[in-house]
Amino acid sequence: MSNRLSLRELEKKAWxxxxxxxxxxxxxxxxxxxxxxxxxxxxxxxxxIWIVVLMxxxxxxxxxxxxxxxxxxxxxxxxxxxxxRLTGVLTGTTVMGVLFFAFFMWLFRGDTPVWAQWIANxxxxxxxxxxxxxxxxTGKLVNxxxxxxxxxxxFGSLIITDSFAGYHxxxxxxxxxxxxLLIGIALLLRFMRRYPRHEAPSLGARDx
Amino acid sequence: MSEKLNQEYTIDRVIHExxxxxxxxxxxxxxxxxxxxxxxxTGLTWGNLSSHLSKLEDAGYVEITKEFMEKKPHTMAQLTxxxxxxxxxxxxxxxxxxxxxxxx
Numbered sequence: 001m002s003n004r005l006s007l008r009e010l011e012k013k014a015w016x017x018x019x020x021x022x023x024x025x026x027x028x029x030x031x032x033x034x035x036x037x038x039x040x041x042x043x044x045x046x047x048x049i050w051i052v053v054l055m056x057x058x059x060x061x062x063x064x065x066x067x068x069x070x071x072x073x074x075x076x077x078x079x080x081x082x083x084x085r086l087t088g089v090l091t092g093t094t095v096m097g098v099l100f101f102a103f104f105m106w107l108f109r110g111d112t113p114v115w116a117q118w119i120a121n122x123x124x125x126x127x128x129x130x131x132x133x134x135x136x137x138t139g140k141l142v143n144x145x146x147x148x149x150x151x152x153x154x155f156g157s158l159i160i161t162d163s164f165a166g167y168h169x170x171x172x173x174x175x176x177x178x179x180x181l182l183i184g185i186a187l188l189l190r191f192m193r194r195y196p197r198h199e200a201p202s203l204g205a206r207d208x
Numbered sequence: 209m210s211e212k213l214n215q216e217y218t219i220d221r222v223i224h225e226x227x228x229x230x231x232x233x234x235x236x237x238x239x240x241x242x243x244x245x246x247x248x249x250t251g252l253t254w255g256n257l258s259s260h261l262s263k264l265e266d267a268g269y270v271e272i273t274k275e276f277m278e279k280k281p282h283t284m285a286q287l288t289x290x291x292x293x294x295x296x297x298x299x300x301x302x303x304x305x306x307x308x309x310x311x312x
Contacts, residue, residue, distance in 0.1 A: 011237035014249060071245025072277075072284070073238050198244045 012143075015079060019144050020194075021066045022187025023058050028135070028150060029184050030054050032177030039170030065188070069195035082141050089141065093134040100126065124169055128158030150180055219305075222267045223298045227252055228260045232287065235270065236295050240286035261285055269294055 031050050038046035100123075106112070107120050119126065132155030139147025154176055161172040223232050230250040235241060247257055264270040269291030273284045287295070 007233060007237050010233055010249075014234065014238060014245075017248075068244065070248050071242045072282070073241040073245045076237070076239050195248065198247065 011075075014073060015075065015143065017070055018073070019146070020187065021062075021070075021191040022184040023062055023066065024144070025146065025150075025180055025184030025187055027054070027058050027184075028147075029177050029179070029181030032154070032173050033181055034177070036170045036173030036175070036177055040168065040174065065192065068197045069191070071198075082143070085141050086138060089134055089137050093130060096130045100130070122162055124158045124162040127169075128155040128162075131155075132158075153179070219301055220294055220298050222263060222269065223295060225260070227256060228264060231257070231260055231264065231285075232269065232291065232295050235285060235287040236292065240273075240284045242282060242284050246285065264291065267291075267294075 031054075034046060034050040034054070038044055103116075104120070104123075107116060112120075132151040132153075135147045135151035135154060139145060139151065157172045157176045158169070161169055223229055227250065231246060231252075234246060234249050243254070243257060246252070246261075247254060250257065252260070261270055261272065265272055269288060271286045271288050273286070275282050275284065
């Protein structure tokens with residue numbers, strides 16, 4: 001590591017430290033895992049567990065596990081804007097999903113052209129493109145390189161799913177989700193070992 | 209006494225001290241940060257950090273805000289506009305000082 005004091009490097013180091021805890025990875029992994037399991041169990045409501053249980057649990061974990069260890073920091077406008085653009089990515093992904101759903105509804109009406117049938121037969125690739133693309137764009141926006149890898153992993157696994165008949169989408173998503181979840185848990189354990197809790201006294205206590 | 213040395217004497221000594229330089233640098237690149245963040249990133253102990261932040265606060269460079277988060281005291285530090293300008297000035301001075309050094 002360079003000993004040169006570089007403000008850009010200081011800022012980047014502080015920013016990347018906020019991703020070391022693995023909670024993002026746990027969130028993304030559990031999302032794909034619950035999607036996969038809901039497909040395998042043929043029980044769509046199962047995916048709702050992620051929103052109802054896991055999302056609040058992760059937010060709470062962030063407050064209880066992360067902030068006492070690495071502290072609380074507010075970044076400057078440039079980083080805030082990047083986080084704001086995330087909403088755009090999520091909205092874009094949702095719109096793409098709705099469009100895809102509408103497209104399938106149109107297909108079910110029958111009398112569709114050959115190209116549309118081809119897309120329908122390979123819909124898994126398009127799901128992979130949407131999810132993988134969303135992860136890569138998010139990684140780029142928040143300067144979080146691990147997301148590139150996850151994007152490629154999701155897209156690659158869905159290409160494999162499409163290539164091998166009988167290889168179930170649910171299995172594919174569960175495996176990818178499980179792998180990302182395990183990486184997240186490993187990162188969280190490393191984070192907790194690396195950064196002990198700081199039960200800091202108040203500043204006022206020093207003066208008294 | 210050389211001109212360079214005279215220039216050095218005008219350096220802001222509140223910022224120039226290594227620990228305070230690190231604190232100011234971190235507060236310069238973020239909007240605000242709490243004590244734990246500053247301790248983790250500067251490697252200072254709680255007592256040292258408090259003492260240096262007090263000096264920065266006395267100079268009007270840092271604003272300390274105390275609040276309660278989940279019934280626990282939580283202290284945030286933020287560079288003031290004066291502090292930001294002082295750090296900018298310090299950067300310019302140091303850059304000018306070292307760039308003017310003759311080739312070895």
